[in-house]
Amino acid sequence: MTMGFDVAVVGAGISGSATAYELALRGHKVVLIDQYGPAAMASGWTLAGVRQSGRHLAEVPLAKRAVELWQDLAERLDGSTHYRQVGNLRCARDEGEVQRIRAVVAEHEEAGLEMKLLEGAAVRDAVPVVSERVLAASFCPSDGHADPSATVGAFVAAGERHGVVTRFGERVEGIEVRAGGSKSVRTSAGRYDVSQVVLATGVHGNELIAPFDLRVPFEVMSATMLRSVSTPGEPLPVIGVANGDTTLRQEVGGEFRFGGGHETWDGQAQYDPRPQVRPTTDSVLRILESVRSLVPMMANVRVDKVWCGLIDQTVDALPVIDVLPEAGGLVLATGFSGHGFCLGPVTGQILADLAEGRATELPIDPFRLSRFNSHRGHSTPVELHG
Structure with missing residues (x-):
């Protein structure tokens, strides 16, 4: 079976589903392909933070524009995102982390992002549940979080209403x-003849570009990720730490979603039919202790679900967004x-621009694949704020 489309988008996470939606709005005939289904990989496993703070400065313009788009995203998609703009508190637990937080606040304020530096008792005045061991924190009031599966589902449904064919x-x-x-995309069920292909494939990003002698x-x-049972209380900001290894946020239904414990994946997964990655006991215990130390009330919260999210961690912790000649x-x-x-919402617009052969409004030069030709030095640690 062979079918013709303008664009094939491979990968139905938030980047791919947003791209398919945006291209359909612009009048293109689009097919969205995923071997599992919407939000089956990173976009479903994530903590789903919607933040500008704590990012590499190259990402800040994209994040600021994305937060603008998040404000009325649910209305535009006519679907649920459960977006909450509750702020992001990033904590420092020792003097080294205090210096890092101070530097982040100064750097981001210079970039035009509203942030506050809280020190000592001011941290608990702002967020009383935080441990007294926290010495300082940054607070970005325009940050927040959303529901990852609901948001991706809303993009997919809106795309389908505008003509996107999902496979x-x-x-x-x-x-x-x-x-x-022109291009042809060969799948396990047929072939799609297209003018352009967008690959938004996450941890599978190298599999389809390897035949072109390319690799990210x-x-x-x-x-390691955990979710609690529903817990009553006032909505909290997203709470994390300076080195990014622990993050906590509360879902719209009252459940806490929290995570950390990142380590090299051993390749083990179960398929049911979507991939399920199980954390080790040691990683679960580490994140439980870490989050309890950060927010003591979490010691009494019952855990409902445990899983692992997979992260495509580049050596400089920045994405690749590029056209590959x-x-x-x-x-x-x-x-x-x-x-x-x-x-995700702004990535979709950028990828749609690139698929159309147009220059994108936002700066993406730092995300070119060619930057790795001269990259030297150590890998940048992963961040877990979504």
Whole structure:
């Protein structure tokens, strides 16, 4: 079976589903393909923070624009996102982390982002549940969080209403580039002839570009995630720490979602039919102790679910958003390093621009694949604020 479309988008996480939706709005005939289904991988596993704070400065313009888009995203999609703009508190537990928090606040204020530095008792005045061991914290009031599965589902449904054809349960097996630039996407169920391909494939980002002798240098990491039963109380800001290894936020139904414990993935997963990655007992115990130390009330919260999220962690912790001339000009978005969820709405617009062959309004030069040609030095730690 062969079908023709303008654009094939591979990967139905938030980046891919937002791209398909945006292209359909612009009048393109789009097919959205995923071997599992919407939000089956990172976009469903994430903590789903919607934050600007604590990012590399190269990402801040994208994050600021994304937060603007999040304000009325649910209305535009005519679906649920459960977005809450409750702020983000990033805590320092020792003097080294205090210095890091101070530097982040100064750097982000200079970039035009509203942030506050809280020290000593001012931290607990702002958020009383935080442990007394926290010496200082940054607070960004315009940050927040959303529901990852609901948001991706809303993008998919809105895309379908605008003509996006979804093909879930199909594995993309290869991409052929023809003379003149047209392309063919071969899947386990057929073939799609298209003018352009957008790959938003997360931890599978290298599989389909390898035949073109291309590779994004990332490591697949796992992050232990837990969710509690519903717990009553006033909504809290997203609460994290300076080194990014512990983050806590409360879902709209009152459940806490919290995580950390990132480590190199051992490749073990179960398929039911979607991939299920189970954390080790040691990683669960570490994150339980870490979050209890940060927010003592969590010691009495009952845990409802435990899982691992997989992270496509690049060596500099920045994504690749690029057009690949070596692969016939196909568009690639991968390597978001655990903090791509917030960017999803604006990533979709950027990828749609690139698929149309247009310059994008926002600066994306720092995200070119070619930057790795001269990259030297140590890997940047993963962040877990979504």
